[in-house]
Amino acid sequence: MNLAPRPAAVPLLSVTGVARDYIHRTGLFGRATRFRALQDVTFTLHRGERLGLVGESGCGKSTLTRALLGLDPVQEGSITLDGAPVFTDHHANTAVRRRMQVVFQDPYGSFNPRHRVDRLITEPFHLLDHPPQGRARAAAVAEALEAVGMAASDAEKFIHEFSGGQRQRIAIARALIIKPDVIVFDEAVSALDVSVRAQVLDLLADLCRRTPLSYLFVSHDLSVVRSVTDRVMVMQAGRIVEAGPTEAVLTAPTHPYTRALIAAAPVLPDPQRPPHEPASAP
Amino acid sequence: MKWYQSRSLVIGAALSALFVLAALVSLVWTPFNYETLDIPNKLQRPGSLHWFGTDHFGRDIFSMIMAGARISLAVAVLAVGIGMGIGVPLGLWAAARSGGWLDEFIMRGNDLVFAFPSLVIAILITATFGPGAVNAIIAIGIFNIPVFARLTRGAALGLWERDFILAARVASKSRLRISVEHVLPNITSLLIVQGTISSALASWPRPVSPTSGSGRSRRAKLGPDAGRCADARHPCFASGAHPRPSHRGDRAGPQPDGRRLARSDGPAHPGGAPMTLLAVENLSVDIHGTPVLRDVGLTLDKGQIVALTGESGSGKSMTSLSIMGLLPQGATARGRVLLEGVDLLTRTEPQLCALRGRAMGMIFQEPMTALNPVHSIGRQVAETIRIHTALPRAEAREQAAAMLDRVGLPAHRFALSRFPHELSGGQRQRVGLAMAIALRPRLLIADEPTTALDVTTQAQILDLLQGLVADFGMGLLLITHDLAVVSQIADRIVVMQKGAVVEHGATRALLAEQRHPYSRMLIGAARVG
């Protein structure tokens, strides 16, 4: 896929030495054990950069996403956007949060089924001190919907009237509506099938060409990350074990874990070659 | 469907209206004064004068019933009002602060009320404050508080894990606001059902005599018990709209004849016994007159893996729902779906239910809807096992641990006491898988079982499924759009497009030949991907 060229590096989102602990308790009075889900995570997302994050199930990708969005506190380290912390004394920093948005995996679970699209995608307006009203609001809704290839008239519909792919477009419209500096995609296309996924990824590339976007694209699927990011980080058990330009990492991985991840990707057998037994014998 | 076309709704509404009418009219008029004793006319038969006859003291029963309706109604409305008014906010609050001390406090307090024999409280209240309708209302109301609090918390907890709530949190909405704006509207139907049940119990119809002790204590006793049935924790609710995947009632471990069946080159036929597990013949499905499936046919042998593939909307899920007997309302199916020779389309719902309990199971794609947020993962898997076997609790738990271990969630790292929200997306999907395979159904339908999993974990799960097929002769219908996955483990591929099968055949042959242009397109897309 053809992303727009990357502008010069200006740090936007800085993550330094972040650690995140979960407390696991067994039963009501059971022993509490501390589980470190993120360990010394450090990276920088530059303005206009498309950064990928891959790793196996349970390695801490969503935990990092939540910390970036200021949904959860971190135990060590700092996360700042343009120098301002995302989380300050027990609360997410609203000034920072209005500059970040998120798109989740589940096209069926990311919308309140009782609201119309219009209300769904304007939810981020809650972050603004002076959200647009009346005409301006309608214009913003129409603009966001059209940006993702939907019609302005879709604003009147309920979410169940749309397919999975359309819902992910609407989710992207919701993320775009307040023109955030950073968007986080957490497995945003994992639930979509190949052709629909390709359309959504195309849309993303298209949006990047029109306005430079900065995003973190989280996925367990290497092939998806390859098509929409400039740089990629590989995470294993809460640590970032490898990072670098996407093509370089995927074609010449240096860390054994990255190699294992690439090798495990199932591929269609080549019909030209003689058939062989699948290499997944127990 | 318009509301007046639903017979049960019309009858129910009419009866309720009659009841309310009687109560209202009794305020201004009853045929007789229901309190006037008329001993000479005691125990009269129903007649033109006394419509329902008279009681031991000659009081007019019809008048008593009219006046009784008034009190029943007041009890129902007030008692449920107390229960809902206090229970629902408590439940919402507990869910919003899940895991915090407040949640703990509210739920333990609830347990206390729940654990107290309801009769004791009723007696306590009447003993302290004297008998009377008001005290009865308070007693019943108090019982309704934990019922509603638990129900609300359970349902709300599930919602708090949904992405749309996370999105609202990203928009910096407060927990209170999210509870009111997003959580409450999505649990109203549940609350209405519970409210109806509770008020029916509270307003046990009876003739007026509010001080009669027996009636009250009986109702009070019924309250919490009935509440428990409608509690979201109950297994029949825990499984939600999805019936639990099932198994055939055998115990853990390989079967005596647990031979590994040869699978690579088509099914083996030891002894020439018929091995066909599932045969779908000319299956056509219409929904409200719109055709969604046309003449679908496929067969699946024991110990075989058949992949059903195609784009979204091609009818893959509709086919699997037809097999499970889970078609949506307004759908009509023609053709035959034979499971071990029995046509499922001609089975009644209870018969299908029993089959779902023993013969066929299904893994759904969305992990959070299949899991109950208020129960630990160990308990959920163990309970699924126990519903379908007579296994003792301890053994079921052991087996649950073994199953979770097999899906890559070993107990030493993932304690059985963990809750679904304490797991990552892919880990939740694997708990759902563990539940389905723990039951070892003869036919397992897996709808996109690995979408949330990275390639290494996916390989592990596919291995596991392959092992089950080989060891137990299970038939696996794998629904996936991922052709690369299909090519690794399926024996046969069925390609669907626009509700019809366009190509099918042995995996290798199909991938090599690609006779249908649509298959070529799919395979091409997968290669580029």
Ligand SMILES: Nc1ncnc2c1ncn2[C@@H]1O[C@H](COP(=O)(O)OP(=O)(O)OP(=O)(O)O)[C@@H](O)[C@H]1O
């Ligand atoms: N609320 C929680 N309490 C305790 N442990 C948690 C909690 N949420 C996640 N974990 C644990 O933290 C680890 C990281 O989870 P996370 O959700 O970040 O994984 P992930 O990389 O997003 O995985 P996936 O690809 O499966 O979604 C997992 O081992 C998980 O069990």
Ligand SMILES: [Mg+2]
């Ligand atoms: Mg995740």
